[in-house]
Every structure is written in structure tokens, then in C-alpha cells.
Amino acid sequence: MTLNLVPFVSVDAMMRLVHRIGIETVLRDLTAEIEADFRRWPEFDKTPRIASHSDVGVIELMPTSDGQTYGFKYVNGHPSNMKRGLQTVTAFGLLADVATGYPVLLSEMTILTALRTAATSAMAAKWLAPAGADCMALIGNGAQAEFQALAFRAICGLREVRLYDIDPAATEKCARNLAGSGLKVIFCRTAEEAILGAGIITTVTADKNHATILNDNMVGNGVHINGVGGDCPGKTELAQPILHRADIFTEYTPQTRIEGEIQQLDPNHPVTELWEVIAGRAPGRTHPTQVTLFDSVGFAIEDFAALRYVLARLPETGLGQMLDMIADPDDPRDLYGMLMRAA
């Protein structure tokens, strides 16, 4: 019996796993896993994530279950962390067996969240972006930026990425990291320059307040907007008129109403859940001049899919470190006896 031992995937192990498989393969695999779980969306227990807000950030728990496996992620969002040399977003997650409640995987998820967020963005664009769109504006060049660019290359055939950040050092970092990726990388001095010729606009900025990263004039007909950065009450990126022109697609709408761009709109404003498009229950893009918006905030099912992918890779990669996490006395009623005999 080794039920007391739970495999743990450290940051180092996650990096080795990504390199062993190859990052573009990982992104494609994650897209396929997330898409498969979106297709069976009604099977999942769903709840808006449980947020604990403070003046400087938020700590959230994101649980879900498909009746067989339970998963949750712990994730924080602290925009001011960056100035202190810390990550804005860090995360870890867990899977457990619903039948017993025993954990089966503990994993770092800072890197995995970056990968699954990018995979989800690219998956949505696959269903919503205009046909043949191969140029993307990428506004916000922080920790998530390169993952977005690579996922769109691997899943959507992106060829050109146009980078802009209010801090040119971030754009330089991003451009440097994407050199040799196979993408044509354009360093832009303004958001207006970044959107030139882009069929897809990704916004992924971190400030925790109502910002206007895109105003209405900047969004031409036919564009797909991948809105990633607005993911918290009071944190939005898009001018409201854009939302009235766009057809809006969400992950789990009750959560998006609280956290997404649509917190700016009437709570009855019509939206379509992305899983409905993937499952063939609702149309995605219906005409070339339509503005589509994926109002992404990140949902627990994406983490669930990503954690299951990691768990399935452990036997072949041997990267789990076994943690003595679960007390497992020989007689389950004799927890106290186990404790006393340990003396």
C-alpha cells in the first residue's frame, strides 16, 4: 500500500516534462485535452472560484469534479508583486479520487497555468478567429505573453506577432524569447501600431483596475479579440462600446459575470459559452465582418484537464516525487495508535 504517498511535480520537474515532450507538443496536447473536457461540459460540477481579496491582490481556489476525479487549483493574482521581484501569478493544484477522497497528484501550476491559459486562448481562436488570420497583436508582454504567441503558432498557424507593452523592456524580453520561434516578431511602440493588420488581438495586461487597453476605434470589423487580462472584479481591459459591437464568448458565465469584461455590462447581456460552440450547440463565428470576443478569465475545468495530462505523463517521464502526505494506519480507525507507535 502506497496510498499515503502522493506524487508531487515540482517546478523543476514541470520544466523537465515540458522539455522532454516539447513545448509546442505540450500546447497542442493541452488544447486537445481542454477541448475534450469542454465537449463534455455538462458532466462537471461547476462553481465560480472562491476568491479572498485584499488591497493588493487576490487568492483563489478553483475546484471542479467530473464525478470520477476531483481537482482544484490554488492561484494568486498580485499585480504589485512584479515590482518586488515576485510573480504576479503563482499556482499549484491537486487531483483526487472522488471515490475515496484521497489525493493522487500535487503539482506546481505556475508554469502549467501559463501553458493551459495559452492553450485555451488558442483553442477559442480556432473556433472564433476569422479564417486565415495569421497575424496577432499581443498587448501586454509579461509572463504570459510568449506562451500565448507559441500556442497561437502551434494551434492556429500564427505567422506574425506584433508586440506592445507600456514598458518597452517587457517587449524586448518577449521579442528576445521569441527569436528563433519561427514567428515573425514586430516590436511596436504603441497599441495602435500593434493592431495594424492583425486579425487577432490578444490583451494580457496585469493592472488591477478598469483600464482601456483597447478603445472602440482600434477594433476593426472581423477581428477576434482574445481578452485574457481582465479576470478580476474591477479589472477590465476593453472599452465598453467594443463589448456592444462584439459577439461575446465565455467559459463559465456565472464566474465571467463577476470577473470578466462583461462585468461592465448588464447581467442579462447575451453571451455564448465556448463549450456550446465546441459541442455543436451554438454557432461560433458566422460572418467575416463579425467582431468576436473571447472574454477569458480562466476556469477550473482547464486546470483539471491540464492536471490530468500531467498525471498521465508521470509513468513515462518518472518525474513525480513521492510525498508522505496521507496518514494511512493499518487499521483506519487507529489513527491514534499509529501516532503513538511512531514514538
Added chain:
Amino acid sequence: MTLNLVPFVSVDAMMRLVHRIGIETVLRDLTAEIEADFRRWPEFDKTPRIASHSDVGVIELMPTSDGQTYGFKYVNGHPSNMKRGLQTVTAFGLLADVATGYPVLLSEMTILTALRTAATSAMAAKWLAPAGADCMALIGNGAQAEFQALAFRAICGLREVRLYDIDPAATEKCARNLAGSGLKVIFCRTAEEAILGAGIITTVTADKNHATILNDNMVGNGVHINGVGGDCPGKTELAQPILHRADIFTEYTPQTRIEGEIQQLDPNHPVTELWEVIAGRAPGRTHPTQVTLFDSVGFAIEDFAALRYVLARLPETGLGQMLDMIADPDDPRDLYGMLMRAA
């Protein structure tokens, strides 16, 4: 910088910590810590725990924060686990720094939950039990039983414990473990025999359905009931008439209405939160013939206090194992660069 490393307290480390300090000292310390946090109850963010129910059990997340430190516990409850040789309840928990969102402690909590639950029960009895009560009926002799008996000895001066379980093997196990504890241990064949002369009645059974562990006739005037096992929707232990005779004390009432004995009552039935008694805002026991009931379901603040106690002991005990849990690139915006350089 070692912010990427999070100290982990394994099951083995927790057992060594308990033995190094001594279990009765740990129980007394935990009671003091929990009492101190109950006294400052209004400072905490509180929410009913987030439960994911299945046919066979429940998996729950229990978060709270005092504005400085955030904590949560993962805990399952699977009554049928015992038949499969598994623990009914397993748990682990985490503390994080609210200012940054970075975790500062990961710990096993199967043992720690047993300790904190017992400490909380004894704390409540200290405020509510009849003066001089030194004999307790302990109905349900599973994994939690010995911890309850020891906590009442350490905190309330218990001298005699009267054991009963529907399975005599459980009672034998409990009696064997308590031999040499300094308690007079009486092996009872019925619940009626167990309650004879007991000023305190503790019920701590595990079945997930409406049971009647105590009926009205069994509860004499002046008794304090410590109801521990009813802690889930549909899971109660006490006959409803007892609830109408008793003055009822709760942890966090919105959660107890869902999970506790009082789920059997009108949602407006008056109850007193235990913290109000401890903080001097409400009376506890007011007369010797009063029946008091601590309708215990377990609340996040108890886990928070217990985790903080463990974290504070780590420097002196050296028992934390450092886990590489948080990705921490030199440039916080360069998560991708860190990943690529790891190749």
C-alpha cells in the same frame, strides 16, 4: 531568495512534532491558539466551506484569512472508506502570505485535524460544560475518539471516559490506546450504559445519514453534549427533541445551518456562536440544569490556528521539508525565459 521553496510537513514529520512537544501539550497549545483566534473572530474572512458531494462522500475546501495570513484545508469525508482499509477523513492544508499570495507552509492535516477537532471540543466544553464534570460518555470510538478523550483530560480535567461503539472492536481499540493515559476507561455495551453519570456526552460517529445516536430520554438535565459527528448535509446524530431542549452553540452559523445538527431545525432557530461566549459578548452556561449543545462541524479558523501553530514550531523542530513549489524567475516577467533556459 528561497521564496520558491515551501516548507512541507509530512505525516512522519507531524508525528515527530507531536512526540517532541508531547501530545497533551500540543492539545493545550492548540486550544489556546484556537481560543485566541475565536476571540478575534470578526477579523477573519469567513465563508461556508466549499463542498463537492458524491454518492460515497464529500471533498471540501475550507479557506479563511485574517488579512495577514491566508489558510485553507482540503479535507474529505468518506464513511465507506473504513471498509476498504482507508481513512474516513484525510486532509492537508496550506498557509500563504496575503501580501504576496506566496505559500509559506504546506502540511499534512489528517493528524492535525484530529488534534484540532479534539482541542476545539474541549475548548467549547471549558465554556459550556457543567462545573466539575469529570466523566464523559464517548459514543463512536473511531479515529477521532482517543484524541477527544485526551483533549478533555488535558483541558477540562476529565477523569473517566465511558466508551461505546456499535462495533465492539472499535471500543477495544480505543480502550487499549487509552490504557495508561491516566483516564479511567469504562467499556460499555450500549449507549445507555455509556451515558450513566456522564456530565459530558460526546458523539463522534461517521455514518452519512440521519442517525439517532442519542434520543431524548438519554439526555438528562444539566448535561453538555459535544456533537462532533454530524458534519454534513443529511448527516446528523441527535434526535430532534434534544435540539429543542438544548441551548445550541455553533462555530460559523451559516455553515452549521447546512451541515450541523441544526439542519433539522427551522433556519431561524436561535443559536449562539461560540466565539461570542469566548469574547464575552454572550453568556455560555447560565444554570446547572441547562442542556448545552456544541453543534460542532469544524470551521476553517480552527485549521488556520493549527497551521500557524505548526509553522511557528518549524524553526525549533527543523521538521519542514523544502518543496520546489513556486516558479521564481529572476525577472518575474520572464517565466518563459526561465523555462527555456532550464533546457
